[in-house]
Amino acid sequence: MRVTCHECALRACGLFKSVTAEELNSINAIKRDHLSAPAGAEIVRVGDDSPELYTLYSGWAFRFKTLPDGRRQILNFLLPGDLLGLQAAMFDAALHGIEALTEVQLCVLPRRQIWALFGQMPGLAFDVTWLGAREEGFVDENLTSVGRRSAVERVAALIVALYKRAEVLGLVADATFAFPLTQQHIADALGLSLVHTNKTLARLRRMGMFTRANGSLTLTNPRVLERIAQHFDDELPRRPLI
Amino acid sequence: MRVTCHECALRACGLFKSVTAEELNSINAIKRDHLSAPAGAEIVRVGDDSPELYTLYSGWAFRFKTLPDGRRQILNFLLPGDLLGLQAAMFDAALHGIEALTEVQLCVLPRRQIWALFGQMPGLAFDVTWLGAREEGFVDENLTSVGRRSAVERVAALIVALYKRAEVLGLVADATFAFPLTQQHIADALGLSLVHTNKTLARLRRMGMFTRANGSLTLTNPRVLERIAQHFDDELPRRPLI
């Protein structure tokens, strides 16, 4: 039972720009496989030297780096519609790992053919570049959290950001969405220790910001949570003029 | 005195893939301007809604975000050959600022025409995507520093990284290169306070890792500095080295 690009659920969300039928056929022609991996699977291993390009069709994953002594930094989280392995495909070697958070389904796009398609389908080239820029934006956002926000602000910002991304994908109902991260994942994404992450989460929970039940998270006070997160989307930021 | 793309100093460094004469003409045709800005100039302002795409021809710059209360995070540093404003051009609005660190010279590429060129020159599309992925790699690296490395490790990692980038561009002579960052820039890039950044720099200087003189930085012990950058080894002196 092969899923073709024509019936791709992701297109239905309006994630991609509209494409012509011809373009869709081209993509579908090179799509090599539609495979799935269990939670915890290593999708891209650091140092991988013949990486393919993937589209995350369903499930969650994350990109990460590991220091020689084992300290791990999660760079960002990947949700349906995201491109996996763009850097790896560009550099012929992966500089970071990618691991599945949940069971995932992936579309495999042989990268050599992708570059070839750039010539025939400028729109595709644009989309790939766009997705890359968008991902960099997420990393920027997370770097700002880790570098300049307090622990509470970081946790709040992460939850709000993931909530918003899930919302766009139609994964939110009743302010509730599936939240597959363990506290260790949150700690590694935010540059915090596990213990402090736990205490910070407990604090926000006691403040009535959210609740968790069987793998789902519910925002019980989105407005305040967003304010705690210190989001800059609201107003144009300025430096103090002393 | 208009500099054309044919005589571009950057091409000489082998930064770009080789292009055909025809492709070069196309690029040169749309290159709109070659302008310069003084140190401290805001090249891209947050919220800018008609941003152009730039190539940094000479000088240094940096991308940054600012929180509502003025805390600033520097996302990465930009050296000659880097693309400026890719995110902004993609999203029709800048989510971060870009400021000149030194006097800079910029090539202005009207973004609408760039997308149009994607169709005629798939190689250009590839280069743009490649530069985007490379920049994301830098942000990844910095996020790992800020999230999981100690202050000494972070400073060492930053200096080593900038040194290596300068080296590729031929800006290093005798282990020395122009280093236009103030301690405030370093602090904002590494998520540290100004005071602690100062003390950490002093410590590395006392350890004989580098020296500074009139705007230049010299690595006096690259091997050890690099080892510190990866992971601050416990066998190395940790105590204050008065």
Added chain:
DNA sequence: CGAAACGTTGATATCCTTCAACATGAGTGG
């Protein structure tokens, strides 16, 4: 010369880490 930007240093405060212990739930085999 004076002002402003940048750098330096010590003292004190605090946020976060580390250590340690225990709780809870899922899976597994006896």
Added chain:
DNA sequence: CCACTCATGTTGAAGGATATCAACGTTTCG
């Protein structure tokens, strides 16, 4: 059904890395 283990989550206490505060030094430049 129980005992066991392993992953995950929770909580208190103590220590440390970094922040903040305050003062002064140094350079640059009009």
